[in-house]
Amino acid sequence: MKAGLQTLLLSPCADGEAKAPAWFTNTLAQARSMGVRRIVLFGTVSETCREQCRAAGIESACYPSPDAFPACSRERHDCTLIREGCCYIAADGSVFPCPRTKVVLGNVLETPLDEIVAESEVLDDLRHPEERIKDACASCPDFPSCCGCRGNAYEQTGDYLAADPFCPRNKGIPRKALPVSAAPYIPHKGRAVRIDRILEIGEKGGLVEAVVQPESDVCTRDGKVDECALLEMMAQASGALYLFRVTRHEKPEELPGALVGVNAFRVYEIPKIGQRLLLRVRKQIRFDVFYLVLVRVYADRHLLAEGTLKLYEGAI
Numbered sequence: 001m002k003a004g005l006q007t008l009l010l011s012p013c014a015d016g017e018a019k020a021p022a023w024f025t026n027t028l029a030q031a032r033s034m035g036v037r038r039i040v041l042f043g044t045v046s047e048t049c050r051e052q053c054r055a056a057g058i059e060s061a062c063y064p065s066p067d068a069f070p071a072c073s074r075e076r077h078d079c080t081l082i083r084e085g086c087c088y089i090a091a092d093g094s095v096f097p098c099p100r101t102k103v104v105l106g107n108v109l110e111t112p113l114d115e116i117v118a119e120s121e122v123l124d125d126l127r128h129p130e131e132r133i134k135d136a137c138a139s140c141p142d143f144p145s146c147c148g149c150r151g152n153a154y155e156q157t158g159d160y161l162a163a164d165p166f167c168p169r170n171k172g173i174p175r176k177a178l179p180v181s182a183a184p185y186i187p188h189k190g191r192a193v194r195i196d197r198i199l200e201i202g203e204k205g206g207l208v209e210a211v212v213q214p215e216s217d218v219c220t221r222d223g224k225v226d227e228c229a230l231l232e233m234m235a236q237a238s239g240a241l242y243l244f245r246v247t248r249h250e251k252p253e254e255l256p257g258a259l260v261g262v263n264a265f266r267v268y269e270i271p272k273i274g275q276r277l278l279l280r281v282r283k284q285i286r287f288d289v290f291y292l293v294l295v296r297v298y299a300d301r302h303l304l305a306e307g308t309l310k311l312y313e314g315a316i
């Protein structure tokens with residue numbers, strides 16, 4: 001997975017503090033080696049930051065806020081910044097695709113920028129709009145030159161790949177927003193469905209909700225959830241997030257997929273029937289048609305179980 005970077009948008013200084021942060025110098029050096037052509041600085045910017053941009057030989061401009069940057073406006077359905085390659089870094093080092101598409105890709109305090117950009121699944125999606133953007137935008141005649149404002153889509157629907165809900169062409173089309181029922185995004189039917197809703201999608205994963213009802217066939221005699229059912233929930237959550245991400249039109253296609261193994265499956269506390277469970281999924285690595293995902297199951301912020309699943313996904 002490779003994505004270049006042409007424009008780097010930065011809010012380097014925390015509010016009211018005109019002081020270059022510790023990560024700035026390294027990140028600038030990486031930007032230069034990545035071929036970044038333009039840096040746009042937002043907010044109160046220290047003279048040191050400007051000086052370092054000049055010394056690096058990268059063209060820079062300053063604006064009081066992203067809203068004042070003419071290339072980025074809610075009306076820019078044809079914004080090409082992300083498609084051409086851009087990232088936004090906030091003062092705390094968090095990296096996003098752009099100032100209003102607030103999907104966290106990583107943090108430059110923990111991971112070098114070039115690594116974050118090269119490994120990002122979200123950026124890869126956004127740099128290939130013709131294959132990934134969904135719904136009304138995907139069938140629009142202007143789509144070759146326009147793929148909507150991704151910030152509008154994310155703010156309004158929680159899905160960075162959704163159609164731009166503010167485009168006049170999309171007026172009157174019902175806005176589909178997260179959370180959504182997970183059932184259409186898994187091949188299982190009826191009582192075999194173990195998860196309820198997709199709550200979030202993000203960098204290499206997302207968040208899924210499940211509540212086991214008392215009449216479910218996975219209840220043990222002491223009113224708890226069977227351990228095997230937990231594992232199945234984890235697999236279904238991973239599959240549902242994947243299918244939600246790649247489904248471009250109303251009806252998801254059924255893709256072949258299967259759980260082929262599990263590593264380090266640990267149950268710290270068996271969930272109770274009726275408890276609201278949150279399954280946090282994060283893809284770790286992919287090789288050929290297999291990928292590893294780390295799934296953690298929480299209830300009331302307590303980690304109840306975790307495991308690394310090996311999944312076969314024939315259609316990836």
Ligand code: SF4
Nearest residue numbers: 072079098149150151
């Ligand atoms: S996608 Fe929208 S929010 Fe993001 S940079 Fe472009 S115009 Fe701005």
Ligand code: SF4
Nearest residue numbers: 077137140146148167
């Ligand atoms: S529907 Fe609007 S935002 Fe989407 S591609 Fe067409 S013109 Fe662009």
